[in-house]
Amino acid sequence: MRHSLLSKFQGTILGAVLGDSIGLQYQRQLVGILPQTEDLEPILPLTKHQQLTVSGATLALNSVNSNVPSGKDSSASGRLAVACAQSLIRCSGLDLKDWRDTWEAFAKSETYHRGSAEFESILNPCEAAVAALPAAMFFHENKAKLHEKIMLAIEVWSNENNPEWETAILAVEYAIARALKEKLDPATAIEQTIAYVKTDNALTELLLQVQILLEKGADLETAATHLCKSATALRERQGEGKKKLQTESIVNPGNFIPIALAFYCFLNTPEDLRLSVVRAARTGITGQLTCALTGALSGAYNGAAAIPVEWRQVSSAAVKSLPKAEGREPSVWEIGSDATIVELANNLFAVWAGVYRPDASLDSAALARAVAAPYVIRPRKI
Numbered sequence: 001m002r003h004s005l006l007s008k009f010q011g012t013i014l015g016a017v018l019g020d021s022i023g024l025q026y027q028r029q030l031v032g033i034l035p036q037t038e039d040l041e042p043i044l045p046l047t048k049h050q051q052l053t054v055s056g057a058t059l060a061l062n063s064v065n066s067n068v069p070s071g072k073d074s075s076a077s078g079r080l081a082v083a084c085a086q087s088l089i090r091c092s093g094l095d096l097k098d099w100r101d102t103w104e105a106f107a108k109s110e111t112y113h114r115g116s117a118e119f120e121s122i123l124n125p126c127e128a129a130v131a132a133l134p135a136a137m138f139f140h141e142n143k144a145k146l147h148e149k150i151m152l153a154i155e156v157w158s159n160e161n162n163p164e165w166e167t168a169i170l171a172v173e174y175a176i177a178r179a180l181k182e183k184l185d186p187a188t189a190i191e192q193t194i195a196y197v198k199t200d201n202a203l204t205e206l207l208l209q210v211q212i213l214l215e216k217g218a219d220l221e222t223a224a225t226h227l228c229k230s231a232t233a234l235r236e237r238q239g240e241g242k243k244k245l246q247t248e249s250i251v252n253p254g255n256f257i258p259i260a261l262a263f264y265c266f267l268n269t270p271e272d273l274r275l276s277v278v279r280a281a282r283t284g285i286t287g288q289l290t291c292a293l294t295g296a297l298s299g300a301y302n303g304a305a306a307i308p309v310e311w312r313q314v315s316s317a318a319v320k321s322l323p324k325a326e327g328r329e330p331s332v333w334e335i336g337s338d339a340t341i342v343e344l345a346n347n348l349f350a351v352w353a354g355v356y357r358p359d360a361s362l363d364s365a366a367l368a369r370a371v372a373a374p375y376v377i378r379p380r381k382i
Contacts, residue, residue: 003303008180009137009352010345011273011306013085015299016133016292017333017341018311019277020075023291026281075288077127078333080106082344084153085134089347094135094149100156123157125168125203126258126289131157133296136173138352140180143196146173164201168259171197171207172293175263179300186270190263202234202253206260214267224283227260258286262293266301273298273306304342312338 003011080103087102088094123131132150139149150173151166158165174196178184185192190211194204209230213223234253265280273295280294281287298306333341 002182003305005180006346006349007303007305008300009349010304010342011299011302012133012137012176012180012296013081013299013341013345013348014304014307014312014338015273015277015295015297016081016130017078017295017338018307019280019291019293019295020078020130020288020333022277022295022311023281023287023289024075026291027284027287030284075333077123077130077289078292080123080127080131081133082333084131085344085348088134088138089344089351092351093138094153096152096156099153103156124289125165125255126286126293128154128157128165129169129172129259130289130292130296132169132173133176134348136176137180137300137348140177143174143177146177147196163199164203164256167197167199167201168203168256171203172259172262172297175297176300179297184301186267189267202231202238203256203259205234206230206253206256207263210260210264210267213264220265220279220282223264224261224285227257227264228254228285231257258290258293261285261290262297265290265294266297270298270301273302274308274311 083102083106084099087098091098132154135150135153136146139146147170150170154166154169171193175184175189175193178189178192190207194207197204206227209227210223213226218226231253238253261280261283265276265283269275269279276298277291277295280291283290
């Protein structure tokens with residue numbers, strides 16, 4: 001293999017976490033929110049085309065992507081991904097009872113609050129795709145098993161079976177799985193992904209548009225504009241075929257734009273994680289999710305070595321130097337420094353590989369970890 005599987009596990013999670021962080025930092029710059037400490041210099045300077053006109057709560061960008069979030073943390077999907085990874089590690093696989101308990105505990109916690117008295121149990125498809133990353137990593141080796149386990153896992157998060165919602169998650173997780181196995185060919189990735197999900201809907205149409213844009217060598221601004229217009233056209237077509245269309249429906253084609261942009265940014269520069277994530281951030285479209293998905297795809301493809309060292313240093317500095325308060329700089333999914341993220345990836349990999357005690361400290365007597373035969377040796381229940 002070009003990169004070790006452990007490196008790819010680390011790269012997937014680190015890429016998603018730091019992509020989320022980069023996306024949030026850039027969004028905050030777009031709306032004029034400056035870092036709270038001098039040690040945290042902006043990672044991505046604004047381009048000359050992104051002139052800001054900040055007056056009170058208004059923001060005007062010289063771009064088609066003028067609807068930029070106000071900088072409020074929207075990394076709930078990342079925190080759910082961490083909780084799900086911990087469930088997989090704790091249960092040595094997908095235990096639906098523990099998975100459901102994890103979801104219910106997370107849903108009731110204060111860390112996931114949508115500003116309404118009643119919790120909404122249906123995740124946005126892009127949020128669900130981020131949250132399902134650990135499951136894709138754990139079941140990546142067999143595409144039939146991947147489909148089965150992902151469907152079981154996401155059923156817990158939704159009150160209704162929605163084919164388009166499921167397709168969005170499966171498309172991302174299949175691409176991640178192929179990258180982990182080093183079987184992802186950038187030239188045919190979209191074609192293989194569409195063949196895997198076996199359906200035609202708004203997402204697959206947007207992915208086909210991404211393929212066309214890549215073949216034509218379209219620049220970032222052109223690609224973002226075209227995908228936004230395509231999503232709008234798809235939504236209008238949906239409205240014509242339905243007498244009643246829910247404005248905030250999760251099948252809204254616009255909700256799939258971050259996934260389409262993530263595929264475009266990754267596949268346009270598949271060997272360069274830094275450039276892929278930077279370009280994803282510069283779209284200004286749902287920056288955290290777009291960058292997290294781009295970082296996960298590129299991290300799975302290129303491994304942890306592709307993660308820029310300065311990004312990890314800046315994110316670690318943000319966690320160590322800033323208190324948990326409203327308006328804080330982006331953290332790494334609220335579980336500590338990037339070293340903690342790497343440890344999480346290592347433990348997930350260890351459980352996948354059959355290590356007897358993945359939680360043993362590296363400096364302990366258990367350094368030479370025992371690898372268990374599947375379903376034969378397991379930790380004792382006390």
